[in-house]
Amino acid sequence: DTAVSQTPKYLVTQMGNDKSIKCEQNLGHDTMYWYKQDSKKFLKIMFSYNNKELIINETVPNRFSPKSPDKAHLNLHINSLELGDSAVYFCASSNLAGVTEAFFGQGTRLTVV
Amino acid sequence: QKEVEQDPGPLSVPEGAIVSLNCTYSNSAFQYFMWYRQYSRKGPELLMYTYSSGNKEDGRFTAQVDKSSKYISLFIRDSQPSDSATYLCAMSRWGTGANNLFFGTGTRLTVIP
Numbered sequence: 485d486t487a488v489s490q491t492p493k494y495l496v497t498q499m500g501n502d503k504s505i506k507c508e509q510n511l512g513h514d515t516m517y518w519y520k521q522d523s524k525k526f527l528k529i530m531f532s533y534n535n536k537e538l539i540i541n542e543t544v545p546n547r548f549s550p551k552s553p554d555k556a557h558l559n560l561h562i563n564s565l566e567l568g569d570s571a572v573y574f575c576a577s578s579n580l581a582g583v584t585e586a587f588f589g590q591g592t593r594l595t596v597v
Numbered sequence: 598q599k600e601v602e603q604d605p606g607p608l609s610v611p612e613g614a615i616v617s618l619n620c621t622y623s624n625s626a627f628q629y630f631m632w633y634r635q636y637s638r639k640g641p642e643l644l645m646y647t648y649s650s651g652n653k654e655d656g657r658f659t660a661q662v663d664k665s666s667k668y669i670s671l672f673i674r675d676s677q678p679s680d681s682a683t684y685l686c687a688m689s690r691w692g693t694g695a696n697n698l699f700f701g702t703g704t705r706l707t708v709i710p
Contacts, residue, residue: 488640517695525605525683527641527700540697574640578694586695588640 487511490575490589497565498597505560505592507575513587515539515580516558518550521572521591530573533558534580565596600624603686603701612710616673620686620701623667627688627699630662632671635683635703644671644684646693676708 490507497503509516515534521527531550532540538550547563558575572593578586603620610616618632629648633641647653650664659672669688673680683703691697 515694515696519695525685525703527685527687527698529695529697532696576640576695578696580694580696584692584694585643586693586698588642588695590638590640 487587488575488577488589490573490592492592493590494593494595496595496597499565499567501565502561502563503565503594504562505573505575505594507558507560507589509556509575509577509587511577511587513577513579513584514555515578516552516555517576517578517586518558518560519574519576519588520544521574523571527574531558531560539580562594567596570594570596600699601686601688601701604704605702607705607707609707609709610676612676612678612708614676614708616671616676616680616706616708618671618673618684618686618704618706620669620688621667622669622688622699624688624690624699625664625667626690629689629691629693630660630669631687631689631693631698632658632660633685633687633700635685637682641685643693673706676706678708678710681707 518530572591575589631646632644635641661670685703686701
């Protein structure tokens with residue numbers, strides 16, 4: 485069974501559209517995250533959710549909004565997509581406290597045209 | 598200046614070679630040092646981590662941390678074609694979970710049979 489799964493794997497869309505990426509984890513972790521990997525492979529955290537509360541919100545545009553219906557899911561909604569949003573988005577999960585391995589999903593490659 | 602610097606490569610070596618991958622960092626508060634492996638079109642997976650300074654060995658892989666020089670290394674002995682991937686270093690102040698990891702840009706390694 486896949487530990488962290490995200491859908492879709494690929495997403496091609498036009499500028500100005502609104503899209504969502506879904507993420508689910510079956511590891512029982514208490515915290516989920518969204519990371520963005522740009523064209524130079526640089527990975528940077530966007531959001532972190534713990535017990536349905538946003539605990540890290542990096543300086544990302546407010547067009548991006550994470551939504552967590554329950555502790556096993558963290559979806560990413562993006563409004564008014566721009567060319568610069570093209571990247572690979574990774575969902576991850578771990579426990580918040582202590583030394584715990586983080587598991588990443590396979591990524592969603594978003595291309596805005 | 599980025600908090601974590603890593604030579605992007607690419608690095609090509611013959612099978613059986615010893616590989617050395619390195620990162621430097623600027624934030625002296627980092628306490629946890631991780632190496633992730635990312636295969637093409639996949640998410641990063643944790644390879645190993647070290648707390649504070651010192652060495653850690655796991656099979657063919659050895660991680661070294663020199664906090665005085667703010668320099669970390671990953672050595673791969675007897676490299677195999679299956680080691681071909683991008684290797685990302687990551688660092689954190691508080692743990693190995695995915696909350697606020699600072700990643701390097703990754704070094705792409707190819708092991709030639």
